[in-house]
Amino acid sequence: MIGQRTHKIVQTAPTMVFLAVFMIAPLVLMAYVSVLERGAFGGVAWGKLTGVAYEKLLMEHDLLGNLVFNGDYISIFARSFELAAITSALTLAVGLPTALYMTTLAPRRATMMLFLVTLPFWTNLLVRNFAWILILRNGGQLDRFLQGTGLTRGPLDILYTPVATGIGLTYSFLPFMILPVYVALQRIDPRLIEAAFDLGADRLRVLTRVVIPLAAPGIAAGVVLVFVPCLGAYVSPELLGGGKSLMIGNLIEAQFGASRNWPFGAALALVLVGVLLLSLALLSRLQRRTRRTP
Amino acid sequence: MKRERAPRLMTGAGVVAALTFAFLYLPIVTLVALSFNANDLTTIWGGFSPKWYGVVVANDDILRATRNSLIVAGTASLAGTAASLAAALGLAGAGRWERTLAEGLLALPLLVPEIVTAVALLLTFVIVGFPLGLTSVIIAHTVFCIPFAYYPIRSRLAALDPALMEAASDLYASPWQRFMRIELPLLAPGVLAGALLAFISSLGDFVITYFVAGPGATTLPVYIYGMIRVGVTPEVNALTAILLFVTIAVITVAFLLGQRPETDQNGGIES
Numbered sequence: 001m002i003g004q005r006t007h008k009i010v011q012t013a014p015t016m017v018f019l020a021v022f023m024i025a026p027l028v029l030m031a032y033v034s035v036l037e038r039g040a041f042g043g044v045a046w047g048k049l050t051g052v053a054y055e056k057l058l059m060e061h062d063l064l065g066n067l068v069f070n071g072d073y074i075s076i077f078a079r080s081f082e083l084a085a086i087t088s089a090l091t092l093a094v095g096l097p098t099a100l101y102m103t104t105l106a107p108r109r110a111t112m113m114l115f116l117v118t119l120p121f122w123t124n125l126l127v128r129n130f131a132w133i134l135i136l137r138n139g140g141q142l143d144r145f146l147q148g149t150g151l152t153r154g155p156l157d158i159l160y161t162p163v164a165t166g167i168g169l170t171y172s173f174l175p176f177m178i179l180p181v182y183v184a185l186q187r188i189d190p191r192l193i194e195a196a197f198d199l200g201a202d203r204l205r206v207l208t209r210v211v212i213p214l215a216a217p218g219i220a221a222g223v224v225l226v227f228v229p230c231l232g233a234y235v236s237p238e239l240l241g242g243g244k245s246l247m248i249g250n251l252i253e254a255q256f257g258a259s260r261n262w263p264f265g266a267a268l269a270l271v272l273v274g275v276l277l278l279s280l281a282l283l284s285r286l287q288r289r290t291r292r293t294p
Numbered sequence: 295m296k297r298e299r300a301p302r303l304m305t306g307a308g309v310v311a312a313l314t315f316a317f318l319y320l321p322i323v324t325l326v327a328l329s330f331n332a333n334d335l336t337t338i339w340g341g342f343s344p345k346w347y348g349v350v351v352a353n354d355d356i357l358r359a360t361r362n363s364l365i366v367a368g369t370a371s372l373a374g375t376a377a378s379l380a381a382a383l384g385l386a387g388a389g390r391w392e393r394t395l396a397e398g399l400l401a402l403p404l405l406v407p408e409i410v411t412a413v414a415l416l417l418t419f420v421i422v423g424f425p426l427g428l429t430s431v432i433i434a435h436t437v438f439c440i441p442f443a444y445y446p447i448r449s450r451l452a453a454l455d456p457a458l459m460e461a462a463s464d465l466y467a468s469p470w471q472r473f474m475r476i477e478l479p480l481l482a483p484g485v486l487a488g489a490l491l492a493f494i495s496s497l498g499d500f501v502i503t504y505f506v507a508g509p510g511a512t513t514l515p516v517y518i519y520g521m522i523r524v525g526v527t528p529e530v531n532a533l534t535a536i537l538l539f540v541t542i543a544v545i546t547v548a549f550l551l552g553q554r555p556e557t558d559q560n561g562g563i564e565s
Contacts, residue, residue: 011381019402023402266417
């Protein structure tokens with residue numbers, strides 16, 4: 001049996017080593033870079049440990065050299081949180097009824113619908129956001145439709161606003177909400193719903209007291225699956241949001257492009273990961289609690 | 295699992311579902327329709343014409359970017375699929391603790407936001423002194439191709455009867471013979487589906503590529519991004535529509551492979 005065990009380890013090890021070298025090690029290196037000093041010509045100054053990158057998140061030096069509070073970066077974080085939260089809420093508001101409807105379908109049709117939900121997710125992120133440029137820009141398809149029906153006169157001026165970013169994010173991540181919610185709804189024992197009806201509950205009560213609590217783990221998973229990539233989104237705010245609604249992802253990218261401040265970029269990326277780990281921990285607690293109650 | 299049709303719990307859920315599907319497909323339909331627009335002005339319809347597809351195909355830069363994309367996606371998806379197949383086979387029957395740890399590592403590239411992976415890999419390549427180019431892009435893509443390929447393979451493997459593998463060993467098949475004659479043929483649909491998903495995610499990746507590609511390694515998404523930044527042209531419409539068609543075709547095949555029932559695979563062996 002020892003031979004077989006060795007065989008299994010030999011089979012698994014190369015993949016694990018590859019991921020350790022190109023996924024774990026880079027994250028560790030990034031954390032190290034975040035506490036280094038910025039190099040004179042971009043890059044980093046080796047061996048000079050400092051917390052400057054993290055200080056920059058909250059503070060700046062004013063003209064006299066005094067350290068004063070600077071809310072610019074915090075407000076970008078706040079905006080990212082706001083957009084990620086709004087997107088999660090929107091995808092849930094749209095995704096829950098859609099998933100509920102899908103559970104009423106015959107299995108073959110439901111599978112087909114599931115496929116149709118996932119298909120847009122696989123299409124290129126740039127392509128999807130570009131399509132929304134075509135629709136939302138002034139003189140675009142939405143404008144022409146609304147003006148054609150006489151609902152509006154002038155251009156809507158939606159493109160390059162946070163609203164456009166929100167639409168792009170909602171579009172990009174809607175499948176991530178529908179899928180886990182659908183799976184959770186599908187797992188509910190139908191007898192529980194029947195029992196609730198037999199005991200005189202109306203549809204709203206069945207929905208709010210039986211179905212939604214039982215589907216809570218799926219809803220929580222969907223919220224995380226939408227919230228996490230939203231918070232780190234780069235493409236939608238860049239293409240649809242214009243310069244006025246930067247998100248964390250754009251701020252990080254700028255540190256490796258125009259600003260050339262690698263330690264700050266690394267620190268921002270690390271803070272983003274920290275925030276996400278925190279929300280994942282919160283989710284797993286929530287899931288454990290809902291599993292205990294029924 | 296058979297179940298009764300669930301009772302309708304929410305009035306208007308069907309309407310919301312219909313609107314959801316309209317929302318999901320409206321941009322795709324708009325894009326494809328406009329890509330066939332004969333007019334130079336992208337918003338005004340000037341009749342049906344495939345001429346912009348001709349313009350795309352005649353553009354040398356696009357062809358070069360396409361070649362880069364195919365090299366990257368081909369290599370990374372093959373490497374990623376091989377790595378995840380080996381890992382899936384190695385982890386079958388592993389202890390609970392080992393499995394949790396290994397699967398956590400396998401899922402990591404999907405859990406960490408793309409922009410973070412991109413930054414971490416860029417820093418690593420630059421600090422180690424690894425030149426940025428096609429090779430660095432291929433390595434970066436292999437990282438996230440592994441989990442995309444792993445899940446279809448694992449679900450196929452979980453559905454297999456372990457007795458088949460034991461029987462092969464009992465009948466003195468060498469590990470290699472067992473792999474080539476039993477495991478690989480049985481896992482083939484899962485492996486192929488995984489490879490296709492990995493291929494498509496690599497072909498479409500923008501953020502990570504944007505960070506780790508040097509000037510000589512422009513892939514199709516990076517090229518498209520540059521075009522979009524300059525402005526909306528009919529050429530971009532046609533190019534993005536082509537990418538859309540390829541993706542839909544490949545994903546449909548991957549989906550149909552995943553739908554293939556277990557029985558028609560085992561049938562040939564059991565009879």
